[in-house]
Each structure stands twice: as C-alpha cells, then as structure tokens.
Amino acid sequence: MKIIAKSKRPASQIALELEIPPETSKQAYEQVVRDLSRKVKIPGFRPGKVPRQILVQRLGSKNIKAEALEKIVQESVQSAIDQESIAVLGNYQIEPTFEELVGNYKPGDALTFLASMDVPPEVKLGDYQALEVKAEEVKYEPSQLDEFLDQQRSRLATLVPIEDRPAKMGDTVVVDYAGRLSANEEGEEEAISGAEAKDFQLELESGKFIEDLIAGIGGMEIGETKEIPVKFPEDYAREDLAGQEAIFNVTLHEIKEKELPELDDELAEEISDFETLAELREHLESQYQEKAENETKGNIETALTKALVAIAEVDLPETLVSQESETLVKQSLMEMERYGLDVNQFFTSDRLPQLKEAARPEAMENLKSSLSLAEVAKLEKLEVDKEELEKRVAELVEQLSDRQLDMDRVREFVTDDLRQEVALDWLREKATVELVPEGTLKAEEEEAEAPEPDSETEVEPAIEVEAETVPDESE
Structure with a gap:
C-alpha cells in the first residue's frame, strides 16, 4: 500500500x-x-x-x-x-x-x-484573554420570601363556607359546568366532549383553569346559572380546541373562603424542620440569595461562552454533529419518560431522522461551545481537580445506579464537564464583565429584533404594563 x-x-x-x-x-x-x-x-x-x-x-x-x-x-x-x-x-x-x-x-x-x-476539529480562537461581556444580575428580593410563605399558608388554609356574598378571586367554588362550541355558519352548536362536570371544585385563581371561565364565575351568587363565553388559548393542550370560541353553562352551588393559618412558629414547624419562624426566614433568605448568585453566575458564564464562540473558528465534523443530535433526542426521550409520557407515540423509527435534524442547530451550538472551552483549557494548561472528579463520578454513578454504565465513558464525560467549568472560571477572572439589571438584555434583544415600522403608517404608542412577579414554586 x-x-x-x-x-x-x-x-x-x-x-x-x-x-x-x-x-x-x-x-x-x-x-x-x-x-x-x-x-x-x-x-x-x-x-x-x-x-x-x-x-x-x-x-x-x-x-x-x-x-x-x-x-x-x-x-x-x-x-x-x-x-x-x-x-x-x-x-x-x-x-x-x-x-x-x-x-x-x-x-x-x-x-x-x-x-x-x-x-x-481544529479550534482557532481569537483574543479570548480580553473578552468584554454584559450579563444580567439577578438580585434577591425580600418579596420572594413573603410570597413563598403566603403560598404555604394558602396550601394549609381551611375552607370556610360563605353564603352572604358573590364569588370573588381567591375563593374556592363548587360548580356544575358543560361546554359547547360557539355556533358555526349554519347556526349549530356542538357539545365539547370531556367538558362537562358535576360538583366540580375549582379555585378562582389565575392559572388554575381556563382564564375566561374563572373570570366569568367571579361575581356569581350561590344558586345562579350563567352562560360564560370562553376562548381557548392558542396553545391549549387539546389541539382540537386551541383558539376555539365556546360557551360554558355554569351553575354555582357553593362558595368557600380560605381561612389562612397564622404566620407564626407553629406554621414554621408544620412546613419545615425549623422550630421558629425566624429560623425558617433566615434559612429561606439564604436559599434565595444563593439562588440569585447562582443565576447571576450562570448568566455570566452564558455570556462568556457566547462571546468565546463568536471569536472561534470550528469546522465541525458530521460524525460529532450526528452524535450530539442523537444525544439531545435521547435526553428528550428520558425527560418525557420521567414525566410518565408514552415516548413510543413520539419516537417512531419514521420520526427519528426528523427529530435528529431538528436538533442539529442546538447540537452544533453545544459542540462549538464545548470545543472552544476545551481549547482554552488546553492552551492555558488548566487541570481538573482529581478529588472533585472522583466525587462527581461517584455522584453520577449513584444517580444512574439502575443502568449498566461504561465507566470509561462516565469518567470522560465528567472530565469534559469539569474542564469546561475550569475554563469558564479562568475566563471570568480575565474578562471584563458588566452586570446589568435583570431583563435589560432581553429587552434589548427584542428591540433589535422588532421590525421597523413603515414611515407612512401611523403607529399607536404601546401601553407598558409591569408584569406581576410569579413566585418560584420549586423552592
């Protein structure tokens, strides 16, 4: 040869x-x-x-x-x-x-x-030692703690029957309802399958049910029957109803008001392992502050990674792109299984190539990020801490104890992950990072992406409404 x-x-x-x-x-x-x-x-x-x-x-x-x-x-x-x-x-x-x-x-x-x-692939980096980035700073707000405690009080609330006033937001009501689609061109109305219930208990809170229906029940008296017009959201779970207009016939039987427990040491003991409310508050405040710091760190690392990829030249081989695309599809499958969904309905042999193709852009972005960070670690001779490596490997093995693992692959995966973290820490020390208020960069991106109005078209001024902060229920 x-x-x-x-x-x-x-x-x-x-x-x-x-x-x-x-x-x-x-x-x-x-x-x-x-x-x-x-x-x-x-x-x-x-x-x-x-x-x-x-x-x-x-x-x-x-x-x-x-x-x-x-x-x-x-x-x-x-x-x-x-x-x-x-x-x-x-x-x-x-x-x-x-x-x-x-x-x-x-x-x-x-x-x-x-x-x-x-x-x-060969990775060619620009001047990675002098990156300048902006990142959103997430700050702890004391209101988060109060919202969490209010949620816990609401969860433990006692429902007290009310008979001397109409239903209002925050109440829990018992209703009969039946839904039908609005009249079509022939004037016919069609009952909605599955949209009928007797003695149904419903909390009149945003996000608990169809928004129009919750709003329509507000103000009803006990024993009252009312027809409430409803428009299903465009992203409604039932595709046959998404965006459709309907009428719900609702009869209100009971109104119950939440009687909240006192915000005291007794409540703290019931919802936590702490004996006093002061101890619980101190613990929660520490958690929220740590969460804010971690989110800020994540924002900085994301900004640094994007800036690094922007000055990197990486000619990706098809083998790596295909492997990463397949990995992303498998991760989606595992996530769906974790939520109890039947993955066989989504991951058929016919659909797999389409799913891999759809995952290609994210796969390519992931590869460019990881390869660029690995190149920084290589050029700067950054080493992975061996004790941390063994600790992470042990944690991963424990998490996946129900599976047969290739330990060489596990160790390689954890090493790559740690190498990226080390590279990011190094970049953060060298880079110029400007922290800006949360939401600033997203607003700038949306403004940059918005189409320019036609100069001949009169544009009405936008009405700015401050969105209500939604508490993180995962805490």
Whole structure:
C-alpha cells in the first residue's frame, strides 16, 4: 500500500489517496479463492479439492472480487491511518463507491482509491484573554420570601363556607359546568366532549383553569346559572380546541373562603424542620440569595461562552454533529419518560431522522461551545481537580445506579464537564464583565429584533404594563 496524497477537506475531514500494487491486488484475490475452496461445500468434491473454474462459476466472480476488495480496503486504510497517526471519528468513506471498485477491479492490476474520514476539529480562537461581556444580575428580593410563605399558608388554609356574598378571586367554588362550541355558519352548536362536570371544585385563581371561565364565575351568587363565553388559548393542550370560541353553562352551588393559618412558629414547624419562624426566614433568605448568585453566575458564564464562540473558528465534523443530535433526542426521550409520557407515540423509527435534524442547530451550538472551552483549557494548561472528579463520578454513578454504565465513558464525560467549568472560571477572572439589571438584555434583544415600522403608517404608542412577579414554586 502506498499513500499517493493526503489532503484536508471541509467539515474536518482528511482524505487519503491510496495505491494498491499489482502483487497485493492479485495475492488478496488468490487468498480468498483458496479460503473459499476450503470452506465451501459443493456436492461431488471434497473440501479444498473443488476445481477453481467450478468454484468461480458456482460462487460468481463478482462475489469473490467483492470479498477480496473488502479485505484490501480494510487492511490498507487501517495501515494508512496507523502510518499517519490519524485520530479517526466514526467510519471512513471511499471513492469511488465500493460497487464501482468491484466493477473495475482486475486481480493483478494496480488499484487506486480515496478514503476520507472525519477527524477531531481544529479550534482557532481569537483574543479570548480580553473578552468584554454584559450579563444580567439577578438580585434577591425580600418579596420572594413573603410570597413563598403566603403560598404555604394558602396550601394549609381551611375552607370556610360563605353564603352572604358573590364569588370573588381567591375563593374556592363548587360548580356544575358543560361546554359547547360557539355556533358555526349554519347556526349549530356542538357539545365539547370531556367538558362537562358535576360538583366540580375549582379555585378562582389565575392559572388554575381556563382564564375566561374563572373570570366569568367571579361575581356569581350561590344558586345562579350563567352562560360564560370562553376562548381557548392558542396553545391549549387539546389541539382540537386551541383558539376555539365556546360557551360554558355554569351553575354555582357553593362558595368557600380560605381561612389562612397564622404566620407564626407553629406554621414554621408544620412546613419545615425549623422550630421558629425566624429560623425558617433566615434559612429561606439564604436559599434565595444563593439562588440569585447562582443565576447571576450562570448568566455570566452564558455570556462568556457566547462571546468565546463568536471569536472561534470550528469546522465541525458530521460524525460529532450526528452524535450530539442523537444525544439531545435521547435526553428528550428520558425527560418525557420521567414525566410518565408514552415516548413510543413520539419516537417512531419514521420520526427519528426528523427529530435528529431538528436538533442539529442546538447540537452544533453545544459542540462549538464545548470545543472552544476545551481549547482554552488546553492552551492555558488548566487541570481538573482529581478529588472533585472522583466525587462527581461517584455522584453520577449513584444517580444512574439502575443502568449498566461504561465507566470509561462516565469518567470522560465528567472530565469534559469539569474542564469546561475550569475554563469558564479562568475566563471570568480575565474578562471584563458588566452586570446589568435583570431583563435589560432581553429587552434589548427584542428591540433589535422588532421590525421597523413603515414611515407612512401611523403607529399607536404601546401601553407598558409591569408584569406581576410569579413566585418560584420549586423552592
């Protein structure tokens, strides 16, 4: 085998043009014929005694050539890879195609072909030592703590029947309801399957049910029956109802008001392991502050990573993109299983290529980020802390104790993750980071993406409404 030429190709590929000398071409073919004559059983002949002409006639010259060529290609390509010390990703491809090679192959004649293969991409970084970024600073707001405690009081509230006033927001009501779609062009109304209930208990709070229905029940008296117009949200879970207009016939039977427990030490003991409200408040405040700090850190790291990728040149090989896309699809599958969803409805063999294709942009972004950070760690000779590595590996093994793990892959995964963290810490020390109020950058992005109004069109001024802060229920 002789390497005629070695060249770089786009998408991080290397191509090797190989020449197989005549003697190797003939020897490979003759060896296959000898091996087949010993293995193939043909009636009337002992193993190894089958005449060559009959063997070739029975098996077919093309099939014998194909087997010889497969041996030639595999051995010569592997020899060339070893000779050039190439780190190959995935499988190699040959040109011309294998079928074309078989058609042109003549044992005893020289043979040339080209083998191309994906290799780890080169990463070229710009001036990564002087990055300047903006990141949103998340601050702890004392109102978060009060909102959490109010949620806990609401959860433990006692429902007290009310008879001397109409229903209002915050109440819990018992209703009968039945929904029907609004009249179509023929004036016909259609009952909505599944939109009917008797003695249904409902909290009159935003997000608990269909917003129009909750608003319509507000103000109703006990015993009152009312028709409430409803428009289902465009993103409603039932696709057949999304965006549809309907009428709900509602009868109100009961109104119950929440009687909240006192905000005292007794409540603290019931909802936590702390004996006093002061201790609970101190603990919650510390948690919220830590959460805010972590979110700010995450914003800084995201900004640094984006800035780094913006000055990096990475020619991604298809092998890595395909692997990362598949990983993202598998992660989605695991997430759906965790929520008890039937993944077989979504991940069919027909849909898998579409899902992988849809994941490609995110896969490419992930790869550019991780490879760029790995290059920073390499250039700056940053090392991963061994104790932290062993700790993370042990934690991951414990989390995945119900699965069979490849420990080499686990260790490689954790090492890569830690290497990125070390690189980010280093970048943060070197970079100029400007912290801006939360929501600032998002507003700037939206403003930049907004289309410019037509100069001839009169534009009404926008009405700014401050959104109510939604407490994080995960705390």
